[in-house]
């Protein structure tokens with residue numbers, strides 16, 4: 305579907321406005337959404353994203369940074385190496401929370417940016433994570449093209465994507481209600497069907513490394529193909 309630039313700008317600005325709650329409330333709300341809309345757990349997310357931090361890492365749509373902070377603690381506990389991280393988000397109120405959380409951490413740079421138009425050179429990151437945000441982007445194809453561009457050949461992308469609710473009737477109804485509320489509020493652009501999002505990710509030029517559907521979430525690890533020799 306081709307969308308006009310003004311419609312895309314409008315939806316992006318709506319999202320930035322929708323993510324204007326104080327970071328503490330955003331975190332509590334996030335745990336509720338994780339449990340009942342994604343039907344996933346923090347542990348699963350920490351393992352997926354925490355294992356995908358290369359030496360120079362890009363944290364896409366970092367939000368208030370609460371998930372990344374837990375991931376960094378988990379990595380320290382596991383004895384995994386410290387890495388350089390650039391995190392960005394389009395919603396300033398989210399970045400305020402992230403800046404407070406990560407103040408005094410020179411290895412972590414925080415920027416205001418739109419995922420569909422990144423001001424980084426080609427092939428400069430070893431890894432990228434898009435945690436809980438693929439389904440928030442109005443221009444997903446543009447977002448993926450940019451993330452693929454800034455990844456080095458051989459670099460990896462981990463993402464989780466909210467699927468249309470599945471499973472037993474009651475759980476499905478609860479998740480549907482949360483999603484409808486999220487779309488009305490503007491914090492969710494759209495959930496995806498599994499086959500549709502899989503196709504989009506592959507069409508962006510990335511190769512599948514690992515994937516699973518768990519609850520209403522599609523968790524995936526992809527790799528940018530190495531340059532031909």
Ligand SMILES: C[S@@+](CC[C@H](N)C(=O)[O-])C[C@H]1O[C@@H](n2cnc3c(N)ncnc32)[C@H](O)[C@@H]1O
Pocket residue numbers: 316319320323334364365366367368369370371392393394395398417418419420434435436437440441442
């Ligand atoms: C559900 S939050 C996830 C935040 C964080 N990754 C986490 O897991 O806690 C989605 C984030 O995507 C950001 N976002 C939405 N559209 C964006 C865009 N076009 N460019 C950059 N960030 C965007 C929102 O501002 C919000 O912080």
